[in-house]
Amino acid sequence: MIAQVYVDVGVPHLDRPFDYLVPEEWHERARAGTRVKVRFSGRSLPGFIVGLADESDVDTLVPLSAIVSDEVVMPASSVALIRAVADHCAGAFMDVARLAIPPRAARAEAATMGEVESSPRESQPCPIDLYPAGTALRTALRSGASPRVTWTVAGVCGPAGDWADGLAGLIGDTLASGRSAILVVPDARDVQTARAAVTRVVEPAHVVTLSADKGPQARYRAFLAGARGHARVVIGTRATVYAPVHDLGLIAVWEEADSSLAEPHFPYPSLRDVVAIRASQTRAAVVFASYSRSTEIQNWVDKAWLHEVAMPSGQASYGAPLVRIASQVDRSLDRDPAAHTSRLPHDAFTVIQKGVASGPVLVWVPWVGHRRNFLCPRCGEVARCSCGGGFEERSSGAVCCQVCARPAAGWRCSCGSTRWWAVTTGSARTADELATSFRTIPVLRSDSTHPVDGVGAEPCIVISTPGCEPHAEGGYAAAVILDASGFLSRPDIRVGEEAVRRWMSVMPLVRSGRDGGTVLIVGPPQDRAVQAVVRQDPAGFARRELQDRQEAGFPPSTRMATFTGDEAALTNAATQLTGYGYVELIGPVQEIDSDDFRLIARVPANRGEDFARHLGEMAAKRSQGKKSGTYTWRLDPVW
DNA sequence: ATTCGGACGGCC
């Protein structure tokens, strides 16, 4: 008996299974999908059995060293998925396996979990039914079909805006057809929200949560529950997309564009692409849900790979807050800086004042901390410390250098001015300002270091940074989005997309316009992202954004790879890339403030798979042969 | 003749 084993060798050119002899006494235990230890080139390495055979092409075989565990953690469907994902992003099988299969925790295997008899629940009202084509989607899932949709969740404080209840309903429908479901969300907090919603629809014993925050043992236990077929629904963070559940019928993703869903480890497979690969391999249904829409999802809509589930444009704002724009105060240099210590236009004060009369008010600020980026008010020069660092304000109110901590007191601009003002104001400073202006109202702060989970219906002002907005009971009376232009001027090609995503997710936290709910955006009125939010039209925004990308030759209409390293190595890489047709090279050019060079290669999107294969071969050759210089590379970088 | 080192290729 021969076991075909993928061994964790760690070199790209050995990315294939190796044959090992299964000793007689293990013939029963050696199953495809189990963890093993094998001797490889003199050392003992971990691996997975991916197949069994009666014979091998290799004449002198070495026996398996050990079967680490009897659990089938990598069934054939996982092997196919991992292989396809590795090929897609030019990585090795074992690189992807490391992301897909959690480390073993022996104690979790001992715990047995009895199978729970499933009692299919009756179809119940679900937010999806409020959408055109929503009921048809549910019927399709219940009948065992596998539709693929992007659900643009309406930004309303009410059932239609409840993403978790909506996805829970779709999961219930999938289970009713005898299939299982996977739900991927950005973080542990969303896992809990989703779990609460799903267990209202599905027997809680069938639902497990898979995330790293409860420790390796809990993570492996949830993974095993899926692999053993005990769990019918697995809810978790990004690696959950690989969970080997039985009879997969639906892969749902909440907020696919959130940066925590981007895989930070080589070969950086994007969650979105893994979903597409898995869905096509298993013929599972797909739901991407969000209050907004990324260009990649729009691209799939255009290619008819995804269908849209959204409120018709006239109805999208029904139940949504009233959204208005207030232009930011013009801080012309001839004015006295003291008049501009606040970036709050009068309009914002009015909205907050009116809001706190009837409930909580959310103030959205893009940055944490106090004040940064000081300018000379007379000549506009950036105020810099003698060491070259910029100044920042501390919580004590002292302004110091960000680099050497020297106090800014005594700073003098080249024009002679000794005054400065801040361009960037963070949430802490904003909280201080508002506490001064609204002395009788509690002012709270919520940011990633100290998140506030939720607030009651009583009047208060909540200053929040992106993604940390607490839920308010009954909805906020008003929300003010500050410094939109600052947020939009970050040097990132996705700023517009990210702004729409962040601001659209504020909408469902605020009461309906009929109940006086108001959102005021302090920012550039003509900006496309601001306009998209005012008109509650994230899909239209995504269409135009995608069009811009196509015209610029940027993903998703192309696939790109970046190479960083010394010039000789990159020249070498460029030669190898030129040998491959279709590729357009930019560089190598020297990076700013570094000895390194950078080379960008891009191909039309339809050459992507072929390009990935070529990059994989380049990596294999590099690890095998003599290396001339060093470089790092990445396919599909996140810009 | 002997030893050392670095390059190369195989690893089941």
Added chain:
DNA sequence: GCCGTCCGAATT
């Protein structure tokens, strides 16, 4: 990646 082998140059 690591280890073994093979060849050439340097050393005795």
